Amino acid sequence: MTWVSQLRERESLFRRAPSAHNTQPWTIDYRADEIVIGVDPERSLPDSDPTGRDLALGLGAFTETALIVAADAGLNVGCDLSDPARIRLVPAAERYDTIFHAADVDLRRVARGPYAEGLLDLVILAALEPGLVHVRSRALAGELEEADRWMFGTPPVARELRAWLRLNPRDPRYDRDGLTDRALGLSRLEARVLSGALRGYGLTRRLGLPTLLAASSRNLLRYDGSVLVLTGPSDDLRESGRRLLRTWLLLARFGLAVHPLSQLLDCPATNARLAERVGATPLAVFRVGYPQHEPARSARLSPSAPDHGDRAVRPVQQGLAGRAQQQPGQR
Ligand SMILES: Cc1cc2nc3c(=O)[nH]c(=O)nc-3n(C[C@H](O)[C@H](O)[C@H](O)COP(=O)(O)O)c2cc1C
Known part of the structure; x- marks a missing residue:
């Protein structure tokens, strides 16, 4: 059995990689002696992520996840990021050097519920990758409210979010992708209210929906907790995505959960102030932080069947290179 088929057998595991809105935007092309990772344009977020920042970070996180899974299986696999339009998993002389295992990949998940009070331990902070900056959560509470108002008040962004929400368990896509009510930590009632508000978006927007929805996150950062900001060059986002994934896995080793708040970067005003900070x-x-409730496991698409592999295989997509090069937060 070749290394490609052995890794392919573990596809459902490396599909546990995180992606914005859980779109899982990658394509996986299994070839004789390499695996080519591309982008499915139907699973990108042109309105919420017009610069391709989250797309490139997600591809980096996917690559890191696949390398960890390969190393755990005893396979010598490396990656080639030299082509901005695709990522190649290729044979390597040695096993990928990582402290993480398949179990870390399988257990990782985002937690959006309440966290226990308390700042990150200095010992943990010191163990993190370079380029991570600590900010107290309270310092960003007002910023988050403004970013949320901006997000819900920007029609194409709100519509795109709605398209990836899976608020009803009877939705046929509920177990495949997107953000479920459970993953968002919503009660049935909250899910119904959100669903109704976003369905009648045009009308409710005029009635003040953005302020209403933003209010639901008003207290999210009003506690003594920690926020981490990953910084770095914006021309190397796929490498930063690998760093992001390693950071999340390391924090999980300490029992810590993460909850991304990308709207702080998407909203131009809060992005500029965060950069300055x-x-x-x-x-x-x-x-x-330490989550107070066990977070739900998010949905994933099924792996492609080897005999009909071309269902998941698409030609390499255009656009990633140019989009990933732009500055984040531009709209
Ligand atoms: C680059 C990137 C940006 C993300 N931004 C957000 C965000 O703004 N809000 C949020 O709740 N989750 C965000 N997420 C988390 C994804 O929604 C999450 O990874 C996905 O739903 C799968 O869930 P899981 O990570 O628990 O497996 C982001 C993930 C990535 C990789």
Whole structure:
């Protein structure tokens, strides 16, 4: 059995990689001696992520996840990121050097519920990858409210969010992709209210929906907790996505959960202030803490069947290179 088929057998595991709105935007092309990772344009977020920042970060996170799974299976696999339009998983002389295992990949998940009070331990902070900046959550509480108002008040962004929400368990896509009511930590009633509000978006927007929806996150950061900001060059986002994934896995080793708050970067005003606060380009921002409730496991698409593999295989997509090069937060 070749290394490609052995890794392919573990596809459902490396599909546990995180992606914005859980769109799982990658395509996986299994070839004789390489695996080519591309982008499915139907699973990208042109309105919420017009610069391709989250797309590139997600592809980096996917690559890191696949490398960890390969190393755990005893396979010598590396990656080639030299082509901005695709990522190649290729044979390597040695096993990928990582402290993480398949179990870390399988257990990782985002937690959006309440976290216990308390700042990140300094020992943990010191163990993190370079380029992570700590900010107290309270300092960003007002910023988050403004970013949420901006998000819900920007029609194409709100519509795109709605398209990836899976608020009804009877939705045929409920177990495949997107953000379920359970993953968002919503009660049935809250899910119904959100669903109704977004369905009648045009009308409710005029009635003040953005302020109403933003109010639901008003207290999300009003506690003594920690937020981490991943900073770095914006021309190397796929490498930053690998760093992001390693950071999330390391935090999970300490029992810590993360909750990304990308709207702080998407909203131009809050992005600019965050950049000034951390003195660098922010690429990802997430709160970190000990979750008070066990988070739900998110949905994933099924792996493609090897005999009909071309269902998941698409020609390499255009656009990733150019989009990933732009500055984040531009709209
Ligand atoms: C680049 C990136 C940006 C993300 N931004 C957000 C965000 O703004 N809000 C949020 O709740 N989750 C965000 N997420 C988390 C995804 O929604 C999450 O990974 C996906 O739903 C799958 O869930 P899981 O990570 O628990 O498996 C982001 C993930 C990535 C990789």
